Amino acid sequence: LRSDGKGGGRGGGCRVPPGPLAVPVLGNLLWLWHSPADLEPLLRRLIARHGPVVSLRVGSRLSIFVADRRVAHAALVERGAALADRPPDEHSSANLEPLLRRLIARHGPVVSLRVGSRLSIFVADRRVAHAALVGRGAALADRPPDVTHSLLGESRNTITRSGYGPVWRLLRRNLVVETTHPSRVRLFAPARSWVRRVLVDKLADAGAHPASPPRVLEVFRYAMFSLLVLMCFGERLDEAAVRAIGAAQHDFLLYLGRKTSVFMFYPAITKHLFRGRVHLGLAVRRRQKELFMPLINSRRERKKQIQQSGDPAASSEKKDDNTTFNHSYVDTLLTIRLQDVDGDGDRALTDDEMVSLCSEFLSAGTDTTATALQWIMAELVKNPSIQSKLHDEIKSKTSDGDDHDEITEDDARNNLPYLKAVILEGLRKHPPMHLLLPHKAAEDVEVGGYLIPKGATVNFMVAEMGRDEKEWEKPTEFIPERFMAGGGDGEDVDVTGSREIRMMPFGAGRRICAALSVAMLHLEYFVANMVKEFEWKEVAGDEVDFAERLEFTTVMAKPLRVRLIKRA
Numbered sequence: 001l002r003s004d005g006k007g008g009g010r011g012g013g014c015r016v017p018p019g020p021l022a023v024p025v026l027g028n029l030l031w032l033w034h035s036p037a038d039l040e041p042l043l044r045r046l047i048a049r050h051g052p053v054v055s056l057r058v059g060s061r062l063s064i065f066v067a068d069r070r071v072a073h074a075a076l077v078e079r080g081a082a083l084a085d086r087p088p089d090e091h092s093s094a095n096l097e098p099l100l101r102r103l104i105a106r107h108g109p110v111v112s113l114r115v116g117s118r119l120s121i122f123v124a125d126r127r128v129a130h131a132a133l134v135g136r137g138a139a140l141a142d143r144p145p146d147v148t149h150s151l152l153g154e155s156r157n158t159i160t161r162s163g164y165g166p167v168w169r170l171l172r173r174n175l176v177v178e179t180t181h182p183s184r185v186r187l188f189a190p191a192r193s194w195v196r197r198v199l200v201d202k203l204a205d206a207g208a209h210p211a212s213p214p215r216v217l218e219v220f221r222y223a224m225f226s227l228l229v230l231m232c233f234g235e236r237l238d239e240a241a242v243r244a245i246g247a248a249q250h251d252f253l254l255y256l257g258r259k260t261s262v263f264m265f266y267p268a269i270t271k272h273l274f275r276g277r278v279h280l281g282l283a284v285r286r287r288q289k290e291l292f293m294p295l296i297n298s299r300r301e302r303k304k305q306i307q308q309s310g311d312p313a314a315s316s317e318k319k320d321d322n323t324t325f326n327h328s329y330v331d332t333l334l335t336i337r338l339q340d341v342d343g344d345g346d347r348a349l350t351d352d353e354m355v356s357l358c359s360e361f362l363s364a365g366t367d368t369t370a371t372a373l374q375w376i377m378a379e380l381v382k383n384p385s386i387q388s389k390l391h392d393e394i395k396s397k398t399s400d401g402d403d404h405d406e407i408t409e410d411d412a413r414n415n416l417p418y419l420k421a422v423i424l425e426g427l428r429k430h431p432p433m434h435l436l437l438p439h440k441a442a443e444d445v446e447v448g449g450y451l452i453p454k455g456a457t458v459n460f461m462v463a464e465m466g467r468d469e470k471e472w473e474k475p476t477e478f479i480p481e482r483f484m485a486g487g488g489d490g491e492d493v494d495v496t497g498s499r500e501i502r503m504m505p506f507g508a509g510r511r512i513c514a515a516l517s518v519a520m521l522h523l524e525y526f527v528a529n530m531v532k533e534f535e536w537k538e539v540a541g542d543e544v545d546f547a548e549r550l551e552f553t554t555v556m557a558k559p560l561r562v563r564l565i566k567r568a
C-alpha cells in the first residue's frame with residue numbers, strides 16, 4: 001500500500017483514505033473466527049504478494065498491517081502523535097455485521113470465511129438453522145476450544161465452554177433440573193419480589209432528579225446482578241458486597257474481552273512474551289475467588305450441619321430467613337460428582353471449577369437480561385400508545401379491589417397476553433446476542449444443501465432471522481400485535497425453535513439457553529412492574545436512539561435516559 005495509490009504489486013495497493021488511520025487488531029472478529037492465530041499466515045501471504053504494508057477492510061473499518069521496520073519507525077516515531085490514538089472501541093465487532101450482511105446479500109444465506117486453516121461459517125437462514133441445530137443437533141452441539149481459559153490454568157468444565165459430552169450433560173442437567181426448572185424457580189419468588197422493590201426504589205430515586213435523567217441500564221444491571229447473586233449463593237448481600245462481586249465479574253469479562261486476543265497468536269510463545277497479561281488474568285481470577293469462596297464455604301458448612309442433624313427434610317421445610325435462602329445454585333454444585341478421566345471413580349468439583357461455574361451463572365444471566373430490559377423499555381418510551389395499551393392490561397390486574405403491591409409472577413406469566421407480545425417483539429427486534437455462541441461441527445454435516453465440514457466453527461445470525469423482511473412484515477417496526485391471537489405473522493411463534501425457527505433469541509436445539517424460562521419470567525415480571533409503577537417518557541433533547549453497539553451483548557450505543565413519572 002502506497003500513499004501515491006500506485007500499489008505494491010499485482011492487484012495490490014490502495015490509496016490511504018483521508019481521516020485517521022485505523023490501527024489493527026480485529027478484536028471480536030478474531031474472537032468469532034476463534035483461531036486468530038491463523039490470521040498470521042494469511043497476512044504473511046498478503047505481504048509476500050502486495051508488499052510490507054497491507055490493508056483489510058471489514059465493514060467500514062479499515063485495518064492496516066505494517067510489517068516493515070522502517071515504515072514502523074516512520075509511523076510510530078516520526079509521525080508518533082498522529083498515530084498515538086486508539087480506535088473508539090478496538091474490540092468492537094459491530095462492523096462485522098454489515099460485512100456479513102453484504103456477503104449474504106451477494107452469496108446467499110450461508111457464507112463461509114476462511115482465515116488460514118480455520119473455516120468459519122455464518123448462517124442467516126432460519127430453515128438451514130433449524131435443520132442444523134435441531135435436525136442435526138448432536139453433530140453441531142460442540143464448542144470450539146478456548147485458548148485463554150486454559151492459559152489461566154482453568155478446565156473447560158463449565159456449561160458454556162465444555163465440549164458436547166458427559167461433563168456438559170451433567171453440568172447442564174444440574175442447572176436445568178435443580179435451578180431453572182419451574183419447581184425450583186418458584187423457590188426464588190421472594191428473591192424476585194425483593195429485587196423488584198430494589199429496582200423500583202432505585203428508579204424512583206434516580207427519577208427524583210429530573211435535571212439529570214437516569215441511565216436506566218445501570219439500574220437494570222445492578223438489579224439483575226443482585227438477583228443472580230442471591231440465586232447463586234443463597235445469601236442476600238448488602239449493596240457494597242453485591243457491587244464488589246459485580247466489579248470482580250466486570251474486571252474478568254473486560255480482561256477476557258480486551259487483554260487476551262494476543263494469546264490467540266501462538267499461545268505457547270505469547271504467554272511468555274506477555275507474561276504481565278497472564279499475571280493480570282490470574283490476579284483478576286484470584287480476586288473472584290477471594291470473594292466467592294467465603295460464600296461457597298458457608299453453604300458447604302450449612303450443608304454439613306444439615307447432614308449432621310440427620311434430618312434432611314428439616315432443611316427443605318425450614319423457611320428462608322430474611323437473608324439466607326434454603327436453596328442456591330452453589331448447593332447443587334456441592335452435590336455434583338464428576339467422573340474421573342480414567343473412569344475409575346468420581347470426585348467433587350474443585351474450588352476453581354465451582355468459581356468458574358458461579359462466574360458463568362452470574363455473567364450468563366445479567367447482561368443478557370439487563371440489555372433486553374433496556375431495549376424493551378426504550379421501545380415503550382418511543383411508542384407511548386403501546387405503553388398505554390400495556391398499562392391498561394396491567395391495570396386490569398390491579399383493579400379487582402385487592403390490595404396489589406405488585407403484579408404477581410403468576411399474572412405476569414399467565415394472564416397478560418399483551419405483555420408477552422411486547423417482550424417477544426422486543427426479543428425479535430433487539431436480541432441481546434446477535435450471534436449465538438460459536439458451535440463446532442463434530443463431523444461433516446449436510447444441511448439444506450450446504451456442506452459444513454468437520455471442525456468448522458458455525459455462527460448463527462440471530463438478529464438477521466428476526467429482522468428478515470421475507471419472513472416478517474415491517475420487521476424494522478415495533479408491533480407487538482403480530483404476536484397476539486389473530487394478530488399476524490408472529491402468532492403461535494415457538495421461541496424454543498423446536499418445531500420451526502422464526503426467531504431464536506435463546507438459540508435452539510441442544511445448546512439452547514439453559515435458563516430460557518427463567519429469563520422470560522424475569523423480563524415479564526420486571527417489565528410489568530416497572531410499567532405499573534411509572535410512566536416512561538422521552539427526555540426532551542435526549543431522544544431515544546436505536547443505534548447499536550457491541551459490548552458483551554448488543555446494547556444501545558446511546559444509553560437510554562428517561563423521564564419517570566410515578567403513577568397514581
Ligand code: HEM
Pocket residue numbers: 159160161172361364365366368369372432433435436437438505506507508510511512513514515516518519520
Ligand atoms: C434475556 C435473557 C437471556 C438471553 C437472551 C439468553 C440467550 C442465550 C443464548 C443466545 C445462548 C447461546 C445458545 C447457543 O450457543 O446455541 C445462551 C446460552 C446459555 N445461557 Fe442464556 N440467555 C439469557 C438468560 C440466561 C440466564 C438468566 C441464565 C442463567 C442463570 C442463562 C444461562 C445460559 C447458559 C448456562 C448457557 C449455555 C448453554 C450451553 O452451552 O449448553 N441465560 N443464552
